[in-house]
Amino acid sequence: MDNSVYLGVWTNWSRGPVLGLTLTTTRERGNLLLVLTAFFISFVATRLWKIFCLALHRSYSTSEPRDTVHHQQQVILRNSSSPESGILSLLRLIIAYRSSLKGRLIRRLTPVLLAILLLTGFTVAGGYSSSISSSIGDEALARSDNCALIDSSTTISSFNLWAAYSSKRIADATQYAQHCYTNASAGMPECQKYVVDKIATNITNTSAPCPFEEQVCQTKENILLDTGYIDSHESLGINAQGGERFAFRYVLHCAPLKTNGYTTTISLDNGTWAAYHYGTSKSGTSDNRTVRPFTYAARDIREQYDITGYDHLQEKRYLLGQVLFCTIHSLTRIAYAATSAVGSVTIDGKPHPDYEIMPISELTRSDGDVAIVFLVGNGVQFLERTDDAWYRATAKSAFIGNGQTTGETQTYRPTEAASPMGCVQQWQWCNLAYPKDVGCGPLASQNDAVEGAAPLFNLTSQDLGATWENGSTPVGTRLTWPLRVTLLSGSHIVYLLNNLGGKALTSQDRFYSGVQFPIPNNQWQQDVTFWWKTALSLIQAAFVETVYASTDTQLDPLRRPPLNEEDEKMCRSQARAPAMNKRSVWLT
Known part of the structure; x- marks a missing residue:
């Protein structure tokens, strides 16, 4: 994946159209560019000093008689080749004539002070020239010729291939969730695959009410997890201007159920x-x-x-x-x-x-x-x-x-x-071209959330069709493309648990040879939290992995390439981090 990033100039919209102007190149060429940048800064410093000397020389020039110090200063301004040589010559002049400069010392020191400021500024700039390669982090724009969704098929052989592929993805996401969705994961190399190490959870309520009618719940302290609004640019890395972004929200609310009477x-x-x-x-x-x-x-x-x-x-x-x-x-x-x-x-x-x-x-x-x-x-x-x-x-x-x-x-x-245990899943889709109070569809079931948000993306139910694929306009694609990616990510709780089976239980960490060692009384909430983190990890991975779809030819019957130019554009807008063998340079 690290060899499949876009090389060239692009705009990182996290920093705006000017500060976000970025050049991504190979690490070797990037190092050469940094050396040339440091040399260019010193070259500019010398030329800028010449301009300052000219301006000062002209401002001090006069047809009236002046003392020796004045004429010596003009000669120094005329002939000094660099700020450091000018500082040294001017200080020697002031020291030599210090007794005759009483009351005029500040005026004579002006060129020295300007030279010191110029020298200091460009020295600092030269020292920090290497930071232009990390001023926006190691983000790069993903690029691949294999952009495609991997979908299931109705034939048994193709379905088995898809199941094996999906099982591997879920296993990887499970490991990522275990390592990177913790408070101690910051800075860990294995957690730097995406633009953010994890999708944040906005609300974790472990004392939530029953998600159903109260008489069917086993306890009054249930769990509710809410991502809040997941910004497509900030959290998923789909590089776009503010008015071209979307957001979605995912809520999971679970409670153990009573069995008496059922x-x-x-x-x-x-x-x-x-x-x-x-x-x-x-x-x-x-x-x-x-x-x-x-x-x-x-x-x-x-x-x-x-x-x-x-x-x-x-x-x-x-x-x-x-x-x-x-x-x-x-x-x-x-x-x-x-x-x-x-x-x-x-x-x-x-x-x-x-x-x-x-x-x-x-x-x-x-x-x-x-x-x-x-x-x-x-x-x-x-x-x-x-x-x-x-x-x-x-x-x-x-x-x-x-x-x-x-x-x-x-x-x-x-x-x-x-x-x-009963769980309720809810989704919500937003077009960030609108204010959030008017730009979001309903928080509802997966189907109703999409149908309710469609008008915000200039789509109707007929436009979406049965497969939710028809979003060939720039606005419509902001709903249909991420929708298809998330649907095929395997993050739905039913599919996720059917795949993981007993491995979905975090109590297995304290399980040996058929014996369950002591677990806390909120073990079920820890299990649900783990499912949640794995689902978010799958969503993170899905957007990057769609750009770098597997090249395994056995999966060709399952490959669903972009349907139109707007889908292709979404693929070309996917940012990721880090670019391990690339260097992104801030051009502004």
Whole structure:
């Protein structure tokens, strides 16, 4: 990536049209330019001193008789070649005639003072000449011939390629979030890939109210995370003038859910299952949907914890969801697979009937998309009781030992077969050509946020179309291009958790061989915060990675190049940092 930056003159709009005028060149040429700049400064200093001497000589010239000092001073001004030689000659003159200059010393010192100021100024300028390469940081303008979005496909082989590519991106974003979305990350080399090390979170409220109807939430202290307005230029590095920028906002609001009154037991040939009724769920293609009368099902808690011995414990791992698939006509045909979350999509203020779930009224939000995340203990033993509202490991379980020490330890397990958490996601899009109080669409579900903001970008629902791609005007592209980039970033919480599975839990840092070591009572909030940071990291990466789309030819069926000239312009406007082998020089 460091070899794919624009070389030449461009304007960094962070500093305006004048101070932002920038030249990006190779480091070798940049070093040569700095040496030449220092030499040029000294050359200019000598010529400017000559101009000062001429001006002073003319101002002191007169047809009236003057003393010897006057004529000597005029000779020095006429013949001194540099400020330092002029200072030395003038000081010698003043010292030699100091006794006869009483009352006129200040006037005689004027050329000396001017020479000192000139010499000092240009010496400082020469010393700071190297700073012109860092006066705007190491930002460079990204440039690549591979600008493209990588999208999924309907064929199985292409989908598998996309899944592998997406999984690698999420793994990278997870590592970046762990290292760079911390208070101690400033200055770390691995955190200097983008114009900012992290997208700031404007609001972190760990005592937020229930995001749904209050009776369905497990606790009154829930978590709300809000980016505030993410400026496309300042935070994402899309280099543009103030009136050509956009902003978007992302809000995540989560709460553990009550299970009492929302659970039934299902007995099948292969065991007993707990079914959770937070809405009906669907699976299959749009032409052949299977509708289930429950959202999710997990094996009975007693069957999950039917374990004997420490060796069997080592195989136990958390499941973020163990979804039960069955036909609508019979519950005797069953299979299950690990997943993380299920979600609904809100369109025109109502849940879309053809999506994954149709939530119950208590969980319905007209101004956001709903996701439900299920945590399954799956035999994991807790070394200590935890009252965390999502993990809920308060029931006594087996006594275990590690086979190396004497004695056994009382462990604990969850009280529920699965523990649900409900989340609401909201988005908002703004055209920064307008004041923020009138230039933003509604804070709403993903679909409604886009539709509500479209008129601010001179677009209609018909202009956007079903794929939200038609924004061929400069204004329209400020919505459609970033929208497509963020949609394909993998940052949506449902997709993110389905990909990460158990790795999405920060409690894994204190997990070993099927045993969960002590965790705090706000562990679930730490988990949600980690999902949030990973999602923001994916958004950061998506804009730069779109410019440098993978050159793997296997991904060619998934490649979606810019649709028009305005999309190309957005690609050419992407700034990034640092340019490790380049040098950006301030030209003004």
